[in-house]
Amino acid sequence: MGIMHELSVTESILEIALRHAQESQAKRVINLYLVIGQLSSIVDDSVQFYWDLISKDTLAEGAKLHFQRIPARLACLECGHEYSPGGDLTCPACHSARVKVITGKEFRLDAMDVE
Amino acid sequence: MPQRVAVVENILNANDRLAAENRLRLDTAGVFAINLMASPGAGKTSLIEQTLPRLTGKLRVAVVDGDIATSLDADRAAAAGAQAAIQINTGGDCHLDAVMLQQALNQLDLSKFDLLIVENVGNLVCPASFALGTHLSVLVASIPEGDDKPHKYPGMYSGVDVLILNKIDLLPYINFRMDFFKQGVEILNPDVVTFPLSCRTGEGVEDWTDWLVGRVATFKRG
Numbered sequence: 001m002g003i004m005h006e007l008s009v010t011e012s013i014l015e016i017a018l019r020h021a022q023e024s025q026a027k028r029v030i031n032l033y034l035v036i037g038q039l040s041s042i043v044d045d046s047v048q049f050y051w052d053l054i055s056k057d058t059l060a061e062g063a064k065l066h067f068q069r070i071p072a073r074l075a076c077l078e079c080g081h082e083y084s085p086g087g088d089l090t091c092p093a094c095h096s097a098r099v100k101v102i103t104g105k106e107f108r109l110d111a112m113d114v115e
Numbered sequence: 116m117p118q119r120v121a122v123v124e125n126i127l128n129a130n131d132r133l134a135a136e137n138r139l140r141l142d143t144a145g146v147f148a149i150n151l152m153a154s155p156g157a158g159k160t161s162l163i164e165q166t167l168p169r170l171t172g173k174l175r176v177a178v179v180d181g182d183i184a185t186s187l188d189a190d191r192a193a194a195a196g197a198q199a200a201i202q203i204n205t206g207g208d209c210h211l212d213a214v215m216l217q218q219a220l221n222q223l224d225l226s227k228f229d230l231l232i233v234e235n236v237g238n239l240v241c242p243a244s245f246a247l248g249t250h251l252s253v254l255v256a257s258i259p260e261g262d263d264k265p266h267k268y269p270g271m272y273s274g275v276d277v278l279i280l281n282k283i284d285l286l287p288y289i290n291f292r293m294d295f296f297k298q299g300v301e302i303l304n305p306d307v308v309t310f311p312l313s314c315r316t317g318e319g320v321e322d323w324t325d326w327l328v329g330r331v332a333t334f335k336r337g
């Protein structure tokens with residue numbers, strides 16, 4: 001993870017936000033609601049810092065970012081057990097490796113408050 | 116009064132759109148492209164050096180190098196027989212993105228190549244999220260990194276088409292639980308094609324290059 005990673009992620013968020021703000025003829029973006037899964041790109045609090053820099057002089061200047069973190073949930077295809085992975089990803093009930101990811105891969109902008 | 120607007124859009128949409136443009140360009144020119152990802156030192160450049168001589172006379176190859184670890188990597192690719200080798204200056208970035216590949220494509224006459232090999236930045240997290248528009252994602256893992264890597268980097272291991280397990284010459288000296296490693300891979304990516312090989316001894320490299328030549332041929336037939 002490097003500085004540029006957060007910056008490029010932040011630029012992408014701004015691009016999407018401004019496009020949708022324009023479409024709904026908003027004058028100002030107030031809040032952004034982001035959904036980030038535990039298994040997707042790690043994004044930390046520096047995103048808000050970059051956001052404040054790059055959103056200056058746009059409709060989204062000063063908007064607040066809200067992160068909803070989605071924990072990883074896996075389901076075992078052998079015994080049906082559902083669990084949050086610990087150190088490794090195998091099923092803690094039957095030790096099977098045939099499992100599937102239910103949640104944790106999310107990486108999206110869900111909604112915004114505008115006026 | 117503030118008003119809630121539904122968006123529901125993938126954050127990396129802009130990159131994905133540009134990646135789709137890159138893909139179209141490559142398809143139109145008939146160039147098959149692969150994205151080589153790995154942690155630093157796993158052997159991406161070594162794999163390119165081992166792969167290129169085995170493709171001589173079969174495929175015309177260009178290499179785009181974004182590995183910041185050594186500035187010599189593009190030179191090493193050229194020395195190994197790449198018809199063109201371009202170094203991307205990532206400016207300290209932790210991954211390549213679709214814009215950087217687009218700029219590299221601008222420097223190449225795509226009609227002159229059958230295969231483009233992109234060496235991504237050495238990193239097991241970030242490159243997995245940024246599509247480039249390549250046709251095949253290849254992860255180079257190596258024995259010294261340890262058998263728990265799939266469990267620690269699920270994002271990377273679940274998103275690739277091919278897994279190269281490099282440095283198998285070191286298996287006698289390192290406690291590497293192959294079953295534990297394979298279990299992690301099986302969970303995340305049951306369909307991945309795996310090639311255990313050694314860029315030091317050359318063992319297993321031919322299996323990989325034969326498979327790759329076959330894949331490019333299938334692609335060329337459309």
Ligand SMILES: Nc1nc2c(ncn2[C@@H]2O[C@H](COP(=O)(O)OP(=O)(O)O)[C@@H](O)[C@H]2O)c(=O)[nH]1
Binds near residue numbers: 153155182184283313
């Ligand atoms: N023992 C052994 N060493 C290897 C093998 N492949 C690469 N190396 C060494 O690993 C180091 C890193 O290789 P390099 O190709 O530069 O890795 P990159 O950072 O992923 O491009 C070099 O010192 C290589 O000589 C292998 O199959 N076996």
Ligand SMILES: [Mg+2]
Binds near residue numbers: 160182188234
């Ligand atoms: Mg390298």
Ligand SMILES: [Zn+2]
Binds near residue numbers: 077081092094096
């Ligand atoms: Zn189970």
